[in-house]
Amino acid sequence: MKSKISEVFQSIQGEGKYLGVPQVFVRFYGCNIKCDWCDTEASLEREEGSFKESSSQDLLEVILKEAQSIHSVSLTGGEPLLQKDFLRELLPLLRQRGFLVYLETNGILFSALEELIDQIDFVSMDFKLPSSTGQKAFWEEHKAFLNIAIKKDVFIKNVISLSTTEVDVRFAAKLASEVNRDIVFILQPNTLEIQDGIVDQCQRFQKVCLEFLTDVRVVPQIHKILGVR
Ligand code: SF4
Incomplete structure (x- = not known):
């Protein structure tokens, strides 16, 4: 079986709870939704794009070439x-080689997660707030997903843009607290709006979330600030 792979490279994790750890990133091509601010070509719903078709064995060889003292494969x-x-x-091949597996996901495809969760170590799960993404809400899917991901080391990431509403943020925090009120819950300011007051908005939302949760952090995308991939 082959999969469409956009790129494989080593860098540092630029988002979330594991900010700064060295990882090999495997970027899969294609997404099931289209957020307004998506910066990933892979999300575009088109046949032509920048990717290579790769088998799991070939991909493993590329990962082995790239990986130098890494924390995990993202x-x-x-x-x-x-x-x-x-x-x-792919996952059994990675684990046979001793790699930890770090999944970055939009937190919607819970049935797929259920089949694979035993072979995943870390889950960086987005909550897709409708007022941020311009998409419909996925609350039911997020809750089902989180109830599976909670078996592993999971944290939740919410991209906050100037259009994000307090209603959505409050709903997200409450939903997360119903699964585990101590889960790491990250508010990630939209990098394009850093100069436009988005950090103040994140701090305001942080107070709202702390009504429900114990560990709410405002964390920017540091790879963009540092100018690395
Ligand atoms: S889920 Fe991620 S990859 Fe998909 S459209 Fe949204 S930001 Fe882009």
Whole structure:
């Protein structure tokens, strides 16, 4: 079986709870939604794009070449769980080589997660707030997803843009607290709006979330600030 892979490279994790750890990133091509501010070509719904078709064995060889003293292999996208059948082949190969697996996901495809969760170590799960993404709400999917991901080291990431509403943020925090009120809950300011008051908005939302949760952090995308991939 082959999968569409946009790129494989080593860098530092630029988002979330594991900010700064060295990882090999495997960027899968294709996504099941289209957020307004998406910066990933892989999300575009088109046949032509920048990707290479790769088998799990070939991809493993590329990862082995790239990996130098890494914390984990980050499966990112796009949405990696769209490639569930391919991941069923790849994940055992990674684990046989001693790699920890870090999944970056939009937190919607819970059935796929359920099949793969035993072979995943870390889950960086987005909550897609409708007022941030311009998409419909995925609350039911997020809750089902989180109830599976909670078996592993999971944290939640919410991109906050100037259009994000307090109603959505409050709902998200409450939903997370119903699963685990101590979960790491990250408010990530939209990098494009850093100069436009978004950090103040994140701090205001942080207070709202702390009514429900114990560990709410405002964390920017540091790879963009540092100018690395
Ligand atoms: S889920 Fe991620 S990859 Fe997909 S459209 Fe949204 S930001 Fe882009």
